[in-house]
Amino acid sequence: MAKRKISPWIKAALDWGPLVVFFIAFNRLKDGTYHIAGTDYSGFVVATALFIPMIAASTLVLWRLTGKLSAMQVATLVLVLIFGGLSVWLNDPTFFKMKPTIIYLLFAGILGAGLVRGKAWLQLVMEEALPMQHEGWMILTKRFVGLFLALAVANEIVWRTMSDTVWVDFKTFGLPIILVGFIMAQTKLFERYGIEKPGEDPAE
Template structure:
């Protein structure tokens, strides 16, 4: 299925909507205990139970609208289903808190394996939106590996040493802000190794 273009606002809503709903649900339910089918659940677990079908639905809608899902979106959905499902089934939020750590280690490992083979697999995901020379992709991939490893450590520190409220704030706002800041900090790299898309298309036509 060919990839289709959709409104950036629609895409942002599908990408971030489930996380925002989780944040709101957690803050409304965090102080309570809820009996469901004869079993007591904390507000954290109930919010997690709401998040799982929401992210599955939003991912399905995104796929139907665009005809394509990135490797990160697929991996995120699978890990949410596994670790979120374990948290609900075992009534233990620990598994859901570990999910970001597993995701970041997974991507660091995949990108690192590509680097060992002299390949920048990040280029396969982002090249269309960000044309750049191979040398630039290799540098950016190395930096992303370092970032993902640092975020994995940070997530472990936060959920193991701080309150649920701080961890939810960190997951909802802290991690996205760090990622956006990291990408913005690569401006000089993009400027040095970037390829003008119009010139590239013109060269291909010749």
């Protein structure tokens, strides 16, 4: 399937829509217990059950619209299906709370394995949007490995020591803010190692 561009607003809605739905559902259902098919479920588990088909549908739509999915999107979907499914099946939110930890450790491990081989695999998923010299990609990849390891530790601390409400707020708002802040903090790196796109006028 050929790659196609879509509106940034549509992409943002597909990327963040399921998480917003989970956040709203959790806050509406968190104080209740829901009897479904002979079993009592917490609001957290019910919100998780809503989140799973939402992210599966949004990922499918994104693939149909763009003709591609990044390795990060595929890995996230698979882990949501596995750990979210376990939380619903076993009626235990612990598995879903562990999902971000597993995702960040997985990403850190993959990027770290590339660094050992002298390769910046982050470049494969970001080069089109951010042309940069190889040395710059190596530095950025090392920083992302450190970030992902730190986020994995942070997620473990939050879900193990704080309330469900705090963890949901951290997942919905804290993690995205940290990621955006981290990328913005790399401005000097982008300026130093950035490469002009073909046909781009440096005077513009």
